């Protein structure tokens with residue numbers, strides 16, 4: 001079957017999609033967007049987290065056919081998405097839906113780097129998407145809010161402390177600017 | 179495999195009548211796991227996401243009509259007052275990502291004894307609105323669960339909504355697992371006090387082949403509360419009364435040993451949760467009584 005939907009602000013079509021295929025597979029294997037990671041394919045790890053019509057979901061549990069006509073944001077589009085949210089214009093240098101390459105980072109991405117919240121990096125894309133969405137909803141989160149929002153994202157490396165630091169840092173920078 | 183995309187409820191019913199083995203997919207948080215792991219290869223998958231009505235709810239005089247696909251996150255956010263037990267149960271489901279997709283219709287469709295909506299629905303009192311091209315019917319929640327992962331739906335039926343009684347008193351939900359997020363219940367317990375009818379309802383998860391109520395425990399507690407004039411005098415529930423209630427709840431279980439816990443542990447834990455939730459709900463009932471009396 002064929003699927004038309006929007007990824008990171010750009011219309012995309014995927015052909016010959018198998019009916020039982022997940023959104024995650026379509027993104028990684030058909031659209032060349034490997035940012036969303038595939039670790040468990042059962043909703044347990046959150047490394048495939050994307051936004052579907054704005055809502056954070058596990059891409060591995062969305063059937064490809066369910067995204068027909070809908071809007072998806074992946075980690076590749078996060079910087080652009082954040083820029084537009086804060087009133088900036090979308091970056092024009094990116095190709096296809098791979099807008100993140102070569103451009104500036106989203107504040108949450110910069111905070112993860114600055115706080116040393118990335119080790120092997122496998123969990124990072126999912127955490128970035130989830131954390132970014134939480135800060136959009138809740139600009140001044142408590143530690144409990146952060147833990148709750150990220151409770152569906154597993155990290156096997158960091159022990160989470162640096163991830164907490166990163167999100168606190170992004171929140172602090174956001175409120176300084178706001 | 180075929181992917182059906184009905185654009186309306188009527189189209190969905192027609193498709194289900196034509197292909198009774200078609201597997202509906204709402205949030206996909208159960209269905210996609212099975213497909214990803216090759217445990218299921220249905221001939222037809224039927225997407226319900228295009229049917230907007232299924233994601234709506236209506237708060238009526240006595241009950242809430244909850245569309246089958248309303249995600250847990252919405253229930254937590256918008257129906258905490260009307261459906262406190264279900265909102266608490268929803269909060270224990272998996273993670274934000276799963277709660278943004280999964281809902282009560284899917285939980286009922288799967289009918290796992292570990293599904294978190296079930297004890298809350300049993301305790302609150304609910305009816306499942308099932309429909310096919312042959313017509314619509316309301317299945318009382320007590321008659322819905324028929325076996326391990328089996329329910330009363332006919333092959334051509336779909337769940338349109340669940341009608342849940344609005345809380346007339348305090349409700350609680352308690353769940354045992356190895357951590358706070360992302361756990362299938364080792365066992366779970368829901369309790370609802372219904373002061374207007376002076377009744378008490380329970381729901382137990384993961385401690386029998388289906389979700390069950392502890393009816394003997396309910397009857398015991400109702401009689402004891404009535405006899406002692408508790409509803410009117412708002413006295414503290416005595417430890418012996420709570421203990422007896424807990425024992426009867428534990429006795430209502432027929433648990434198994436599995437990787438998540440032993441039968442003995444489950445029975446014990448259900449007793450502990452029964453006692454705790456009774457204390458919490460009763461204290462909250464007494465608190466509310468004092469406030470209304472103070473105001474009068």
Ligand SMILES: Cc1cc2nc3c(=O)[nH]c(=O)nc-3n(C[C@H](O)[C@H](O)[C@H](O)COP(=O)(O)OP(=O)(O)OC[C@H]3O[C@@H](n4cnc5c(N)ncnc54)[C@H](O)[C@@H]3O)c2cc1C
Pocket residue numbers: 042043044201202203204205206207208209210211226246247270271272273276279280281282283284285286287288292293294295335336337338360361362363
């Ligand atoms: C990582 C993870 C953790 C989980 N943790 C929990 C947990 O803590 N507690 C818990 O209770 N569950 C848990 N689940 C299971 C699942 O999220 C729930 O059962 C959820 O309620 C399913 O809803 P859904 O809309 O995603 O269902 P789907 O997967 O879309 O469907 C589930 C079943 O219901 C049927 N169905 C769906 N809608 C209808 C309808 N309208 N009419 C008839 N049949 C229908 C489907 O055909 C299918 O058989 C977890 C799942 C995952 C992946």
Ligand code: FES
Pocket residue numbers: 037038039040041042043044045046047048049058059060061
């Ligand atoms: S790959 Fe989707 S949650 Fe793990």
Ligand code: FES
Pocket residue numbers: 117118119120121122123124154155156157158
């Ligand atoms: S950095 Fe390796 S899993 Fe999180």
